[in-house]
Amino acid sequence: MKPVKIGLLGLGTVGGGTVSVLANNAAEIARRAGREIQIAHAAARAYDAGAIDGLERIGRIGDDAFAVVEDPEVEVVIELIGGYSPARELVLRAIENGKHVVTANKALIALHGNEIFAVAREHGVTVGFEAAVAGGIPIIKAVREGLAANHIEWVAGIINGTGNFILSEMRDKGRDFADVLAEAQALGYAEADPTFDVEGIDAAHKLTILGSLAFGIPLQFERCFTEGISKIGALDVAYAAELGYRIKHLGIARRGEQGIELRVHPTLIPERRLLANVDGVMNAVLVKGDAVGPTLYYGAGAGALPTASAVVADLVDVVRTLTTDPSNRVPHLAFQPDELADTPVLEMEAVETAYYLRLSALDQPGVMARIASILGEHGISIEAIKQQEPGEGETHVPLVMLTHRVRERQMNAALAQIEALDSVQGEIIRIRVEMLSG
């Protein structure tokens, strides 16, 4: 089947990330989507060619965005230039030309979404905007499809990474708002003009979208209450902690008896809540449905590759719709049935992890040395050890060790030898250790 031809508007941070993801994961994405995806035509005023992997795969790069949306070869337009204008005109023109659209532009959707969706409906095309809310977290798909059975009661989210980074730093280091903001700007987490982030306008765009998805109301950005975090002092962060709370900049959409609440403001939340423990630039959205109860979605809310992840997910959705019959739109096992791999599933003995070990050893000189030496012979190094004094009249003591990573095969061999020692009693308890980090 012929590749799907894409038009790309913008080669900045997210545009560059999208080019890279489509290049790096091309084969895997095609195995999922059922068809190759090719960027036939891109437009950007200026871009950093050296910083973008896969730029050479783009059919044509020009500087006229309107030429892309008029290009008859292009089937799907990805809008990543941001702002209201000419983004609005470009998106509307693409739709009028019968092209599907994918955008990461939250401001555009929050303010002009009602108009854009109406025109898309007339022309029978899809507008994907997963990347507009909470970056790489598939929260729009979760609310719009995954929770479709629910009467949604409320949504509460940390949906601006810059603001969350500032509040996290204020809390961790006891620092002041202005001080942390300056650092965030130096690190590139905050813009030179931080108003959109710290005054909550960016979060209000996203909350407007979430509120409409949750409650089935038209987008009404102008009705969203917005308060920033610039008045929060180090003193407030400290008092909140003393009272058992953390301060987070939340977007809250709630369905009440009189109407719908749409509000972005700093909020004290109990420190034991998962949402209270979402720190740094990470985002998270908590959704309360009447059937499912609370569900939470966590991940990177910004950045080139996480945002590109959402853009390309929307693109795969469109390609699947264009390519297969509706009943097989999403392949049962995520990849097209003919594209499943025969990668072997490993025996447990071939798996490498770190280990926690607990055994009961005779409290006698040389026993520990013997155990350590058996571990060493099997290439197992000890990271931490805990040994207790024996109680009155006890001959054996519990010995607890954490090891570095090693193949299960070696660990099995070592444990068999250790269990065979006269100085070791009973079975060794072995629990695998995983750091679950990047």
Next chain:
Amino acid sequence: MKPVKIGLLGLGTVGGGTVSVLANNAAEIARRAGREIQIAHAAARAYDAGAIDGLERIGRIGDDAFAVVEDPEVEVVIELIGGYSPARELVLRAIENGKHVVTANKALIALHGNEIFAVAREHGVTVGFEAAVAGGIPIIKAVREGLAANHIEWVAGIINGTGNFILSEMRDKGRDFADVLAEAQALGYAEADPTFDVEGIDAAHKLTILGSLAFGIPLQFERCFTEGISKIGALDVAYAAELGYRIKHLGIARRGEQGIELRVHPTLIPERRLLANVDGVMNAVLVKGDAVGPTLYYGAGAGALPTASAVVADLVDVVRTLTTDPSNRVPHLAFQPDELADTPVLEMEAVETAYYLRLSALDQPGVMARIASILGEHGISIEAIKQQEPGEGETHVPLVMLTHRVRERQMNAALAQIEALDSVQGEIIRIRVEMLSG
């Protein structure tokens, strides 16, 4: 448009929940799906009629499950009887009859999914199984669609609520495995025969499915390594805590250089990880993609209504596919464009929250009383108060209060009066408080 006719197999916990969700949220679900959903024909050996809301909406209830899958009126079959047989035969027969299928049966999919999906493909129907993994959390949709741009590196999940409840109780109360298991059985969180849960078989079914979705390999339950939690002692939980870890029963699927790891076993994970803080019967799945980084999905992994939430989400997916043209399959704002509501978005003054207040007050008798009395006059009661001794030479002290919930309008009026007091200096800092609970 005519309602979509559903056949339902099983009126147990999840079957009953599904009937209730479809009854209670009928209007909202139809506004999302584009069509009403009607249970035309259900089959169950025995059921508790008094415990199921909406039973009267079912067209016909019999005791012959095969009659349902042969019923020409039925377009979609929901299989909620569980087990391998006759579930497999019923699902295959439904598919052969051209009916779409939705199932919550993880054992069936993990063991017979390859066969079932192949037959479904031949007959051009969809088999939805969102409810088979992690109950109400839309994790299958997230992995299969939301993260489609990613090369997935690993998936790690708490995917059995019973096991997680036991480990959480062991940690919180320092209790032993057997002791907590007995309680879990009494509470109905664990089956009389707890083998499937505590020995990790249930988790292995789910992990097998997640691994296939993440890596595009056929379902291979027989290759999944499975170790239960019954050997974990109170001592291990305590030692793990001393070392900065928590013990969780995880399902881990990881793509390595030699092959794919599929393993369910107790695991020590660092205590600061969000996954380490998922307690009780809740489930959570952490997915690491190369573009998006780590994302986490949290919610109820079992129970009548949460599982029904996933069953009905699959059903809405099918109905949307049956009903609208592919480009408008999922309405942009979740609800069909003609079904958006005109529910008003409230003014902030009409919103009710609790408040944190910080102000600078003259350190003088009667000042606090005056402030409290103004708050009282506006119907605002104080939940907690913190007042500091003044420093050397200071005339004003910071005064911090938490209030009970009240309308913003009353708070605004009260704060205006308090700010006008001579004994209060500068602006009052006001931060809203939300408990984010049920």
